[in-house]
Amino acid sequence: MSDLIETEALILGSGIAGCTAALRLADAGITVTMVTRAETPWETNTYYAQGGIIFRGIEDSPQALVEDIMRAGAGLCNPKAVTILAEEGPVYLKQMLLERAPVDFDRDEQGDLSLALEGGHSQPRIIHVADATGKAIELALIEAVSAHPSIELLTGYTAVDLLTPSHHSLNRLAIYERRSCVGAYLLEQESGQVIRCVARETILATGGLGQIFLRTSNPPGSRGDGMAMAYRAGARVINMEFVQFHPTTFHQINAPNFLISEAVRGAGARLVNADGAPFMDRYAPQWKDLAPRDVVARSIHQEMLTKGLDNVYLDLHSYIPRETILDHFPTIYESCLSFGVDITKELVPVVPAAHYACGGLWVDEWGRSTMQHLYAIGEVSCTGVHGANRLASTSLLEGLVWGNRAADFIIAHIPAKPTITVDDIPPWRDEGAFTPDPALILQDMSSIKHIMWNYVGLVRNNWRLARALSELQHLEGEIEAFYQRSQLTDGLIGLRNAARTAIIVARSAWANKTSMGAHYRE
Numbered sequence: 001m002s003d004l005i006e007t008e009a010l011i012l013g014s015g016i017a018g019c020t021a022a023l024r025l026a027d028a029g030i031t032v033t034m035v036t037r038a039e040t041p042w043e044t045n046t047y048y049a050q051g052g053i054i055f056r057g058i059e060d061s062p063q064a065l066v067e068d069i070m071r072a073g074a075g076l077c078n079p080k081a082v083t084i085l086a087e088e089g090p091v092y093l094k095q096m097l098l099e100r101a102p103v104d105f106d107r108d109e110q111g112d113l114s115l116a117l118e119g120g121h122s123q124p125r126i127i128h129v130a131d132a133t134g135k136a137i138e139l140a141l142i143e144a145v146s147a148h149p150s151i152e153l154l155t156g157y158t159a160v161d162l163l164t165p166s167h168h169s170l171n172r173l174a175i176y177e178r179r180s181c182v183g184a185y186l187l188e189q190e191s192g193q194v195i196r197c198v199a200r201e202t203i204l205a206t207g208g209l210g211q212i213f214l215r216t217s218n219p220p221g222s223r224g225d226g227m228a229m230a231y232r233a234g235a236r237v238i239n240m241e242f243v244q245f246h247p248t249t250f251h252q253i254n255a256p257n258f259l260i261s262e263a264v265r266g267a268g269a270r271l272v273n274a275d276g277a278p279f280m281d282r283y284a285p286q287w288k289d290l291a292p293r294d295v296v297a298r299s300i301h302q303e304m305l306t307k308g309l310d311n312v313y314l315d316l317h318s319y320i321p322r323e324t325i326l327d328h329f330p331t332i333y334e335s336c337l338s339f340g341v342d343i344t345k346e347l348v349p350v351v352p353a354a355h356y357a358c359g360g361l362w363v364d365e366w367g368r369s370t371m372q373h374l375y376a377i378g379e380v381s382c383t384g385v386h387g388a389n390r391l392a393s394t395s396l397l398e399g400l401v402w403g404n405r406a407a408d409f410i411i412a413h414i415p416a417k418p419t420i421t422v423d424d425i426p427p428w429r430d431e432g433a434f435t436p437d438p439a440l441i442l443q444d445m446s447s448i449k450h451i452m453w454n455y456v457g458l459v460r461n462n463w464r465l466a467r468a469l470s471e472l473q474h475l476e477g478e479i480e481a482f483y484q485r486s487q488l489t490d491g492l493i494g495l496r497n498a499a500r501t502a503i504i505v506a507r508s509a510w511a512n513k514t515s516m517g518a519h520y521r522e
Contacts, residue, residue, distance in 0.1 A: 003195050003427050006418070007033040007152070009410060010183050010199035012159050012226065015044035016134075016396055017378030018205030019141035020096055020403030026150035028411045033197060034151055035186060037158040037221050037490055041145070042138045045207045045218060045379060046396065049134025050261035050331065053097075053396040055090055057115055057125035062086035064122060072120045072292045072391035074517035076239075078384020084365055084405075085385050089397045092404045101144040103136050105129055117266045118392040119290040126393045131261050131329045137396065158490045159225065160185040160194060160428070162202065162233040162374070169424045179234045180372035182420045185428050189490050194428035200415050201373050203406060204230060204361065205399075208379040209243070211445075211494075212502045213354035214453035215257045217249050223494040224501025226380040230361050231504060236370040239359030241508035241519040242388050245458055246355035247271075247296035250348065251311040255339045257353040260314055260332055262392050265289045267328060268319040271300065271312055272347065279303055279312075294389045294518045297352040301458045304351075313347035352458060356395060358386040358518060359508070367406030373419060375410070377402040388517020432487040441491045444479055448472070448495075448502050456506050461522040465510045472503050 009025050011018045014036040022032045036043070054065065065086040070077045097103045105127045106114040115124040129136035145151050163183040165174035183199040206226030210218030231237050248264070248271075249257035265271070270278045270289050283299035284291035291299070300312050316325055322344045326333060329343070336343050361369050361376035363383055369376050378399040385398050455468035476499040483496050515521045 003193065004422065005033060005195055005197040006422065007031055007197065007199050008414060009033070009201045009203065010035070010197055011203045011205055012184065013044070013205030013207060013378065013380070014041045014142065014145070014153070015046035015205060015207060015378055015399060016137055016141060017399030017403040018203065019145050020400050021203055021205065021377060021407045022145055022151050023096070023100065023141070023148065024404055024407035025410060026148045029150065030411065030414060032151045033154065033199070034145065035154045035157045035159065035197070037156070037189070039156050041153055041155050042142050043219055043221065044138060045222060046134045046399070047138040048217065048219060048259065049396055050131045050259050051118055051263045052116055052126035052128030052133045052393050053093065053137070054125055054393050055093055055113060055115070055127045057123040060123060060125050065125070068120060068122050069385065069391045069394060070387070072389050073387025074389055075387065076516065077387035080365060081383040081385045085394070085398060085401055089401050092400050093397065096400060096404070097137060097140070101140040103129065103140045116263055118262045119265060119287070119296070120292045120391050126263070128263065130331065131263060132331045134396065156189045158187045158189060158493050159229060160187050160488065160493055162229050163196070163198065163425055164233050164371070165420055165424070167233065168426065169420065170426055171424050178372055180419065181233065181374035182425065187488050187490065187493065192487065194430060194488065196425050196427060198418065198420065198422050198425060200418055201375065201410050204374070204376040204380050205378045205403070206380045208357045209501050209505070210354040212448055212452050212498050212505070213457070214449040215249065215351060215353035217246050217257055217259045217353050217355045223498045225494065225497045226376070227360060227504065228497035228500040230369065230374070230376070231500060233371065235374060236362040237360065237504060238362045239382050239508070240357070240505045241512050242358035242386070242517055243354055243505060244293055244356040244358055244390050244518045245297040245352040247293055247300055247352050248314055248350040249353040250336060250339070251351040252339050252349060257351070258335055260348060260350055261329070264314060264316060264329060264332065267324065269314050269316045270319055271296070272315045273303070273307065273312060274347070276315060276318070276347065292389060293392065294520070298458055298520060300352055311349045311351045314350050315347055316343050317345055356390050358382070358388065358390050363402070365405065366409040367402045368409065375406045377406050388519060430487060432485055434486050436482065436486040436489055436492045438491060440482065441495050444475065444495055445498060447475060448498050452502050452505070456509055459520055459522060460509055465506060468506045469503070469510060472499065472506055475499060476503060
């Protein structure tokens with residue numbers, strides 16, 4: 001392949017946000033290059049989302065949803081962004097997921113969309129595909145993207161860094177211009193070649209950062225890549241201390257921390273100790289097992305500390321009929337059974353795990369970052385919708401809404417010609433002399449994960465955060481030196497990004513002395 005790709009719009013990431021933007025842009029006649037580091041384009045956070053996506057309840061209103069989101073967000077939500085989500089969400093959902101790339105959502109006996117209740121919601125308004133909603137949405141979108149003649153989908157390509165004239169242009173006078181983005185350097189993993197991808201508009205849709213923690217529900221690519229690249233380029237990043245921990249992920253030695261959806265508790269399951277006794281009544285008497293996520297996660301954490309437990313349990317079989325479990329939660333049933341746990345008969349061992357970053361790149365109501373021609377949508381962005389804590393099932397809808405809105409703005413304002421001369425962006429110079437040792441990368445990633453889990457996890461304090469910053473800053477120095485003298489690999493790029501993202505999160509947690517939402521300080 002040539003070392004140069006020229007495109008009108010570059011989209012990094014292929015989840016619901018990236019796919020939505022790609023389809024809207026391509027349908028408007030704009031050529032799109034969509035890039036993912038994964039070998040399969042559906043390997044995204046969207047694919048693993050279980051519970052569902054917000055639509056609209058029978059007696060629902062935008063104002064009712066706004067109130068639920070603001071309550072969960074601990075007073076830090078951006079009212080303008082929340083109102084946009086509540087008012088425009090159902091419209092965009094209908095256009096994209098019921099018409100443009102139709103998803104076979106569950107329906108009741110009358111043929112109407114089946115509405116579920118989840119924690120923190122005042123009424124049932126979540127539509128779903130059993131317990132594999134994200135998978136159904138992602139596959140429908142990828143099918144539409146793959147079939148579109150104006151979209152080039154590149155798998156197995158890792159973004160190295162964003163291209164910015166002030167950093168990369170051979171024209172040194174570019175340093176006096178406003179910060180802007182003109183694409184990205186991309187590593188083709190198979191060949192090791194680094195390619196210049198020059199674009200008029202660049203959209204970050206790279207997802208989250210869960211993999212910087214020891215326990216996470218996120219897939220392997222969620223290393224904070226987009227946040228780290230944008231931070232290095234000079235974009236504003238906010239609210240990074242607000243990392244939401246999902247209260248219930250499966251816990252077993254050598255098993256992944258896959259989600260046990262909140263919809264399980266919405267259907268009646270209870271959190272219990274090993275003897276089957278419910279305990280959420282003691283921590284959240286108003287909401288009990290359907291309290292907001294941060295409350296449930298900290299309650300489990302406290303219960304484990306107080307009782308000296310490695311995990312707590314979810315009891316489905318005592319509260320939900322076997323037929324309902326098998327009908328509504330087939331994926332969870334099969335996943336747990338593959339590790340020897342029959343959820344129709346046994347308690348399910350669960351622990352909290354890092355799940356969602358409420359902060360990210362600051363963006364406006366159109367997904368525009370503080371850099372010209374750089375947009376961010378989905379989990380990598382911070383619209384302000386989630387405030388200090390995300391309400392269940394808002395994330396897929398936010399990706400859908402801002403994917404549409406960013407595309408709308410680009411369609412109306414895309415430059416008529418490239419914003420930089422291609423020859424001003426030099427080819428990548430790989431000066432690394434060594435092939436990086438995978439064992440060293442694995443050890444450094446393990447160090448980051450343990451530091452973040454123990455010191456910047458569910459419960460934080462001054463001593464833990466100070467230790468985290470000291471150790472992370474030293475580690476990042478070692479990693480950067482390692483990076484500069486090694487040949488590029490996806491693992492090395494991810495390690496560098498994980499170290500930078502971990503420091504951003506730890507610094508934000510240190511700076512915020514007040515407990516709020518997902519950020520809890522002793």
